[in-house]
Each structure stands twice: as structure tokens, then as C-alpha cells.
Amino acid sequence: MDSKPNSFRTQPDERGHFGDYGGRYVAETLMPLVLELERAYRAAQADPAFKAQFDDLLEHYVGRPSPLYFAERLTEALGGAQVWFKRDELNHTGAHKINNCIGQILLAIRMGKTRIIAETGAGQHGVATATVCARFGLPCVIYMGAEDIRRQQPNVFRMKLLGAEIVPVTSGRGTLKDAMNEGLRDWVANVHDTFYIIGTAAGPHPYPEMVRDFQSVIGKEARQQMQDRVGRLPDLLVACIGGGSNALGLFHPFLDDPEVKMLGVEAAGHGLDGDEHAASLLGGFPGVLHGNKTYLLQDEDGQITEGHSISAGLDYPGIGPEHAWLKESGRVEYTAVIDDEALEAFQLLCRTEGIIPALEPAHAIAAVQKRAKEMDRDAIILANLCGRGDKDIFTVAEKLGVEI
Amino acid sequence: MTDRLSTAFSAPRPALVCFVTAGDGDTAANLDALVAGGADVIELGMPFTDPMADGPAIQAANIRSLGAGTTTADVFAIAAAFRARHPVVPLVLMGYANPMVRRGPDWFADQCAAAGVDGVICVDIPPEEDDALGPQLRAKGVAPIRLATPTTDAARLPRVLEGSEGFLYYVSVAGITGQQQAAQGSIEEAVARLKSATDLPVAVGFGVRTPEQAEAIAKVADGVVVGSALVELVGEHCGDAPQHLRALTAALAEAVHTAR
Numbered sequence: 001m002d003s004k005p006n007s008f009r010t011q012p013d014e015r016g017h018f019g020d021y022g023g024r025y026v027a028e029t030l031m032p033l034v035l036e037l038e039r040a041y042r043a044a045q046a047d048p049a050f051k052a053q054f055d056d057l058l059e060h061y062v063g064r065p066s067p068l069y070f071a072e073r074l075t076e077a078l079g080g081a082q083v084w085f086k087r088d089e090l091n092h093t094g095a096h097k098i099n100n101c102i103g104q105i106l107l108a109i110r111m112g113k114t115r116i117i118a119e120t121g122a123g124q125h126g127v128a129t130a131t132v133c134a135r136f137g138l139p140c141v142i143y144m145g146a147e148d149i150r151r152q153q154p155n156v157f158r159m160k161l162l163g164a165e166i167v168p169v170t171s172g173r174g175t176l177k178d179a180m181n182e183g184l185r186d187w188v189a190n191v192h193d194t195f196y197i198i199g200t201a202a203g204p205h206p207y208p209e210m211v212r213d214f215q216s217v218i219g220k221e222a223r224q225q226m227q228d229r230v231g232r233l234p235d236l237l238v239a240c241i242g243g244g245s246n247a248l249g250l251f252h253p254f255l256d257d258p259e260v261k262m263l264g265v266e267a268a269g270h271g272l273d274g275d276e277h278a279a280s281l282l283g284g285f286p287g288v289l290h291g292n293k294t295y296l297l298q299d300e301d302g303q304i305t306e307g308h309s310i311s312a313g314l315d316y317p318g319i320g321p322e323h324a325w326l327k328e329s330g331r332v333e334y335t336a337v338i339d340d341e342a343l344e345a346f347q348l349l350c351r352t353e354g355i356i357p358a359l360e361p362a363h364a365i366a367a368v369q370k371r372a373k374e375m376d377r378d379a380i381i382l383a384n385l386c387g388r389g390d391k392d393i394f395t396v397a398e399k400l401g402v403e404i
Numbered sequence: 405m406t407d408r409l410s411t412a413f414s415a416p417r418p419a420l421v422c423f424v425t426a427g428d429g430d431t432a433a434n435l436d437a438l439v440a441g442g443a444d445v446i447e448l449g450m451p452f453t454d455p456m457a458d459g460p461a462i463q464a465a466n467i468r469s470l471g472a473g474t475t476t477a478d479v480f481a482i483a484a485a486f487r488a489r490h491p492v493v494p495l496v497l498m499g500y501a502n503p504m505v506r507r508g509p510d511w512f513a514d515q516c517a518a519a520g521v522d523g524v525i526c527v528d529i530p531p532e533e534d535d536a537l538g539p540q541l542r543a544k545g546v547a548p549i550r551l552a553t554p555t556t557d558a559a560r561l562p563r564v565l566e567g568s569e570g571f572l573y574y575v576s577v578a579g580i581t582g583q584q585q586a587a588q589g590s591i592e593e594a595v596a597r598l599k600s601a602t603d604l605p606v607a608v609g610f611g612v613r614t615p616e617q618a619e620a621i622a623k624v625a626d627g628v629v630v631g632s633a634l635v636e637l638v639g640e641h642c643g644d645a646p647q648h649l650r651a652l653t654a655a656l657a658e659a660v661h662t663a664r
Contacts, residue, residue, distance in 0.1 A: 015532065025501055025528045025536075027457045029553040029578050032560055171463055177454060184456045189579035191555060288501035288528065288536070289454060301476045302506030304453045 008255035008331050011322060016205020019328060021321035024204040025288045029188045034291075038206045040111045045213075050106060057102050058217060061135065062092045064099075066218075068225035068382075073352040081375035083368055084234065085385040086222045086250060089357065095387035096215060096246045097128035101197055103214035105132040108195035115190065117141045118197045119183040121148055121176030122312035123155025124358075124387060125199030130164035132197075140164040143182040145174035148312060155391060173306055176316050180290055200243025201320035204291030208320050215249025222382060223253050234382040236371060237262045240363040241334070242278070242314035244323045246386035255331060264323060265367040267309035268336035278307030279336040280319040281327050294321040310339035310395065311359035313387070341366040343399055346389065358387030359395065408494040409522050409547060409570045412444045413605035418622040419444035420660045421607050422653055423498065423631030425465035427451055427474025429638045429645050431482050432489075437646035438634070439493055441653025442661070445607075446486070447525070447629065450479050450499030457527045459582035461632040464639055476503055480519045487520030496523035496549060496570070501536065504529075509540040516546045523547035523570040531563050538567055547571075552598055554578045554590070561601050571605040571627060572598060576612075582632025585611035588620050595624045615659035622663035630656055 011018045016038075024034055044050040058064040067087040075083045088096040108116060116138050120126030126142040133140035142159055146168040149156055159166055172178035187196045201211040226233055237254060239247035241264045254260045269277035277283055280295040287296040289304060297305045297317035307315040326332040337345075342359055345366035349357050357365060364383045372381055389396070397404045412419050422443035424434050428451070435446055451469035455462060479497070486495055497516065504512050504526055516524060524546055529536050531550065538548045547570030555578055556564055565572070574594060576586035591608055598606050608621045609629025618628045637648045 023533050023536075024530060025533055026530060027527050027553075028530055028551040028564065029457075029555050029575060031530045031532070032555045032557065171460075172453065172467075181454050181456045185459075185580050188457065189577075189583070191578055285506075288505060290456075291528070293536075296502070298502065298506070300506070302452075302503035303470060304502070 005329070008326070008329065009252065011325060012205060012209055016209070018208070018322045018325035020286070021293050021324040022205055022208055023293050024291065025293065026204045026291045027188060029191065033191050034204050040107060041206050041210050044107055044110055050110070053106055054103055058099065062098050062102065063090065064217065065221040065225070066090050068222060068229060071353050074349065075372070077348070077352050078369060078372040080372035080377065081235070081379035081381045083372055084380060084382045086218055086382060087385055088218055088246065089361070089385045089388035093128050093131050094390065095124045095128070095358065096218060096249060097125045097199060098131065099217055099249070100199070100211050100214045100245060101128040101132045103210070104195070104197045105136055105138070108197070109136060111195065113193060113195035115139050115194045116197055117143065117183055117186050117194055118199060119143045119176065119179040120199065121145070121179070121316065122391065123148070123152040123159065124313060124391070126164070127155055127158050127162070129197050130159040130162035133164065134162045141167060141186065143167050143169050143179040143186070145176060145179050146170045147174040148176065148179070151312065152391070175306060177304065184290070201245040201248050201322060202243045202290065202292055202294065202318060208292065208322055211245050212248040212252055212322060215245050216252045218246065218249035218384060219251060219253035222250060226382065230380065233257055233260050234380040235259070235261060235375070236379070236381045238265065238364045238368050238371070238381060239384040239386065240265045240314065240360045241319060241323060242267070242316050242360065243318070244320035246384050248320060248322055250384045251332060262332040263367060263371065264332055264334045265363045266334060266336040267311055267314035267363055268338040269308040271338055272336055275305060276308040277336070278309040278315040278317070280317060281323060281334045282336050286324065289318050292321045294324045295319050310342060310399065311363065313358070313360045314363065335367055337363045337366040343396065345369055346396060355385070356389035357385055358389045359392045360387055361385050408492060409445070411492070412494050413571060413626050417661045418625060418663055419607070419627040420618070420653070420657045421445040421447055421609070421627050421629040422634055423447040423449060423629065424634055424638060425449035425451055425462065425469050426479045426482050427469035427472055428465045428635070429642060432485060433646045434638060434649055435486050436489065437650040438653050439490055441650040442657025443653050445494045445496065445627065447496050447498050447631070448479070448483060450497055450503055452500040452503055455500065457580055459580040459632060461582045461636045461639070465635045468639065480515050483519040483521050494522045495520065496525060497521055498525040499527070501526055501528045505536055509537045512537065513540040513544040513546055516541065517544040521546060523549045525549045525551065525573060531566065534567055542567070542569065549573055551575050554594065558597070565602050565604070568604060571607050572602060573629065574598060574606055574608045574625070575610045576608050577610050579610070581610055583611055585613070585617060591621055592624045615655045618656050619659035619663045622660040628660050
């Protein structure tokens with residue numbers, strides 16, 4: 001990047017490019033549909049009725065605005081900057097994922113689509129999608145890796161209760177990226193009636209922009225709440241990153257506030273030195289997958305490698321293209337946290353604040369732990385608590401050697 | 405370099421395009437069997453971990469190939485050796501963007517040219533993203549071969565044709581490779597529509613498995629592409645695959661070549 005842009009909030013361009021990243025790398029069969037989706041999204045953006053319905057559902061169905069919370073005992077324990085949390089784990093279905101699903105299903109209905117498909121890894125996006133499908137009475141097919149189904153039985157049962165059909169994916173290694181491949185295969189064969197609700201700010205344009213916009217409710221609320229509560233903006237925003245939708249949702253409304261620094265936290269798994277991590281930005285290279293150009297975990301021939309993280313929601317081998325651009329532009333700093341650090345942060349938050357976080361935001365909390373100590377006591381860190389940890393207690397118990 | 409392609413499609417009879425995945429079985433022997441059976445154009449699949457547009461047969465071939473350790477260098481070695489053995493048979497690579505652009509589009513285009521590759525079909529680089537590979541291929545005389553599908557309407561077709569070279573690949577079904585076949589009527593209508601919009605030869609693929617299907621399509625199209633049915637033979641017969649490939653190719657070639 002030669003010079004700083006005037007605004008960090010005007011991406012992507014009309015072709016869906018965030019700098020060199022993003023775009024629409026899809027098969028020709030999908031291309032007309034992706035173009036139609038973009039037209040429909042622009043029309044929805046211009047329609048006050050769409051926004052009104054979205055806002056109404058977020059308030060009365062999801063439970064927004066989510067609280068802004070000062071974590072007093074955690075702050076004391078860390079002995080540095082004040083730590084505040086945006087409590088998106090209190091949303092209906094327990095994570096930020098529902099914000100995006102509400103927006104996309106309203107768009108699907110607007111487009112006259114009658115069937116919804118989605119991919120899921122840990123099951124959070126699958127549960128959120130199944131939830132909105134039940135709410136609007138649309139049939140729902142969720143693609144989920146066979147291996148993930150085995151690991152995430154409670155979420156599989158939740159989705160079934162909500163009326164979704166779960167299709168086990170055995171191709172490849174049976175994880176999230178294979179589920180996404182299978183979702184794309186379904187979509188290409190059912191373009192006439194099917195809407196694909198992508199769960200993160202990735203995929204072909206306009207998905208990265210659209211998901212970011214729907215998730216930006218997090219940052220918009222937090223910005224206002226901070227002004228109301230302390231009369232100023234935070235010094236540092238922190239969020240975990242798998243595909244990156246919760247981070248973009250928090251960061252985007254603050255991107256043009258130069259005094260607000262931002263830190264995205266990837267999953268370093270067993271460490272960035274080996275292959276057992278899911279840090280696409282810090283340990284990957286630019287490439288093309290699932291409709292967009294972005295950083296990917298891949299070998300020297302461009303074959304995609306599997307990510308690893310204690311958190312099933314972070315072990316995707318790619319990342320949203322806007323993060324790739326924000327990294328290269330220098331606006332957002334990225335770091336990574338290993339499994340053990342996340343596990344420790346998970347327990348710390350349980351004991352200091354009485355909040356059981358999901359393992360995904362536990363990565364953000366681990367990064368907060370390090371940064372808070374280096375900052376003044378009057379500095380403010382705002383971290384996104386993007387999901388609750390009920391789904392993770394079995395994983396955590398196993399790691400701690402406890403049988404339940 | 406695209407001369408080989410134009411020659412193959414300028415014959416008075418329709419062309420048979422045969423696909424196998426590179427590094428799946430003894431690829432050199434498999435390719436020789438396709439040529440011996442009467443294939444007019446060879447489509448060599450570059451294996452990829454995430455073949456999103458492919459059905460189970462070609463997915464499995466990709467997994468077998470990568471499991472055997474196939475690298476991009478191996479794919480180009482197979483192509484170059486094929487070119488040395490078969491100086492006039494056109495060879496096109498088919499695959500996905502990431503392995504093609506990993507070392508940069510210029511590197512890839514250079515390798516194609518050096519290996520005697522005549523064209524490249526990249527599933528996930530639509531005309532909108534042509535900059536990612538198209539200019540580099542054209543500069544090296546390698547044809548970027550585009551796909552048209554049932555969802556490519558009249559308004560969009562010019563966009564697809566712009567910068568398209570070699571031949572136009574009509575994907576006859578909205579779906580993945582090796583699944584259902586399109587109704588013959590819809591293929592005839594689509595080919596007529598495409599041919600009225602371009603002078604490029606039009607080859608039809610996806611779901612074509614039998615000589616009967618191939619013959620019906622060859623009555624209206626310039627070429628017929630068969631992939632999954634051949635790839636299944638490789639998966640099924642391993643070391644004995646070449647004789648089976650040759651037999652099926654011969655039956656398909658007979659049907660295609662005498663269709664009109």
C-alpha cells in the first residue's frame with residue numbers, strides 16, 4: 001500500500017475487491033446468481049422497510065442491543081488497562097452468528113428463495129441458520145463434516161430439534177472446508193430456488209461485505225455505548241478471528257477513528273512453528289478458495305491444508321478478504337494465541353467474572369491478558385465476547401482431564 | 405500454440421474431448437490409451453484438495469492423485485512428456501485457480517507454454533476475474549477456455565466470450581461433474597444459441613457417459629467432453645485401466661465421429 005486511504009470504511013470496490021483481495025472466484029453457473037444477489041442486496045440496503053424489519057428482529061428476537069460490560073474483577077486481576085466486553089454471547093442462540101443469519105434470511109425471502117442451505121463447523125452457524133429457518137418456516141439443509149458431527153453432538157441435536165436436515169460430509173477430511181465445498185455443490189445444482197447463508201465474512205462478493213454489514217451492529221452499538229458510559233472511545237479493540245465476522249462487526253464502525261487501535265487474534269493451535277494451527281494471516285499465503293482471494297493455509301503447490309485449533313469455530317484454513325486487506329494496510333494488528341493460552345483465559349474469565357466464554361473469544365481474552373498489563377490503568381480495552389461456552393464444556397473437560 | 409486446438413476442431417467431424425486426472429494411476433499410459441482410442445483433444449485434470457465443481461468420481465480421482473503425492477511439477481512433467489510423444493494432439497489443463505496462481509500467473513503461463521499445453525480451463529476464474537490469469541496465458545499463446553452454463557443468459561454471454569479462446573465449453577447441466585445428464589432438447593437449443601454468438605467451436609460436457617449420449621450431442625455440437633465415466637475406469641481398474649480407457653474411448657470416438 002503506497003499511501004493511506006482517506007477512509008478505511010469504503011471497501012470493497014464495485015468488483016468486490018478489498019485491495020488485492022476478495023472478488024468473485026466462482027464457477028460460471030453461480031456467477032449470474034452472485035450478481036443477482038448483489039443487486040438484491042443493494043435494493044434491500046436502499047429499502048427502509050428492510051432495515052426496519054432487521055432492526056425489529058434484532059431487538060425482539062435476538063435480544064439486542066447486547067450489553068456493554070465493565071469486567072471489574074478481570075481488570076483487577078490483570079492490573080492494567082480497564083477491560084470491557086461487548087456481550088454478544090447473550091444473544092439468542094448464544095453467539096454473534098444470529099445477527100448475520102437474520103439479515104441473510106430476510107434477503108432470501110425478498111429474493112423469493114424457498115430453500116436455505118448452510119455449512120457449519122462447530123455447529124454455531126448451523127444452529128443460528130436452523131433457528132431463523134424455523135422462525136420463517138423455510139426448509140433448511142446444513143452441511144457438516146462427519147468428523148465435526150461426531151465432535152459436536154449437542155449442536156447436531158439442536159439443529160435437528162429446530163427442524164434442519166443435517167447432511168454429513170465425508171468428502172475430503174470431513175471438516176468445515178469440506179462442508180463448504182459440499183454447500184457450493186448443492187448451490188450450483190439448485191440455483192433456481194436455493195439461498196446459501198454463508199456464516200462468515202468470506203466467500204464471493206457480496207458475501208464478505210454483506211456479512212460485515214449485518215455484523216456491524218456490534219460495533220455500532222458498542223461505539224454508542226462507550227460514548228454514553230465513559231464519554232470516549234476505547235483505546236484498543238480485541239476480537240478473535242476464524243473467518244473474521246465478529247471482529248469485522250466490532251472493528252468496522254471504528255475503522256476511521258485513528259485513536260482506536262485494533263487487534264485481531266488468530267488461533268495458533270499448537271504453535272505457529274508447525275502445521276498445527278489455524279492462523280491464515282500469520283501463517284498462510286494469499287490464494288483463491290471458496291469464491292474469494294485471501295490468505296490461506298496451503299502448501300507450496302497451492303493445495304489447501306487443514307487448520308487446527310482447540311476451538312472448532314476457528315479452524316478454517318482461510319479468512320475473510322477484508323482482514324487480508326486490513327492487515328496489509330496496517331490498520332489492524334494481528335496476533336495469534338495457542339490452545340493452552342486460550343484454555344487458561346477461558347478458566348480465568350469463568351472465575352473472575354462468572355462468565356463461561358466460548359473457546360473462540362477465549363483467544364481474544366488471552367490476548368487481552370497480555371495487552372492489558374502493558375497499558376495504563378486509565379486505558380480502555382474493549383473485547384468482543386462473541387459466544388458463550390456451553391458448547392465447549394466437553395472439550396474443556398477433556399483437555400483438563402475431567403470426565404463428565 | 406492454439407493451432408493444435410483449431411486444427412482438431414476444424415476437422416469435418418465433431419471432436420471427442422477426453423478427461424483424466426493427472427497423477428491418478430499411470431497417467432502416461434492412460435493418456436496414450438485415450439489417444440489410441442481416438443480422442444481428439446486431451447483434458448488433463450490438475451488435482452486439487454477442494455474440487456468444488458466436481459462430483460464424487462472426479463473428487464475421488466483428486467484424492468487418489470494427491471494421496472500418491474502428485475505435485476504441480478509432476479503435472480507439467482506429464483504434460484511435457486505427452487507433448488513429446490504426441491506432437492499434434494491438443495492438450496488442455498483443467499483445474500482450480502489456487503494451484504494455478506500459487507507461484508504467480510506468469511510462472512504458470514510460462515510452464516504451460518514450455519510443456520506444450522494448448523489451453524487452460526479454470527473452473528473458478530470467471531470473466532470478472534480474468535486479470536488473475538487470462539492476460540498471462542494469452543501473452544504466452546495459451547488459450548483461456550471459458551465455460552458457459554445453463555445460467556449464462558443472453559445478456560451475460562458476450563462477457564463470457566470476450567477473451568475466450570480455443571473452444572467454448574458448454575456445461576450442459578447446472579450442477580457438478582458426472583451427475584445427471586441434460587435433456588437433449590435443451591442442449592440443442594443452447595448450442596444453437598452459443599454458435600450464433602461466437603465462431604469458437606462449442607464442446608458440450610457434464611453428465612455425458614455413453615456412446616449414445618455422445619452421438620446425440622455430436623449431431624449438434626463441435627465437440628463432446630467425457631470425464632467422470634473415464635475417471636471411474638481409472639479408479640476401478642488401476643493398472644489395467646489403459647485397456648478399459650481405450651475400449652470406452654474407441655466406442656465414444658466411433659459414435660462422435662460418425663454422428664453426422
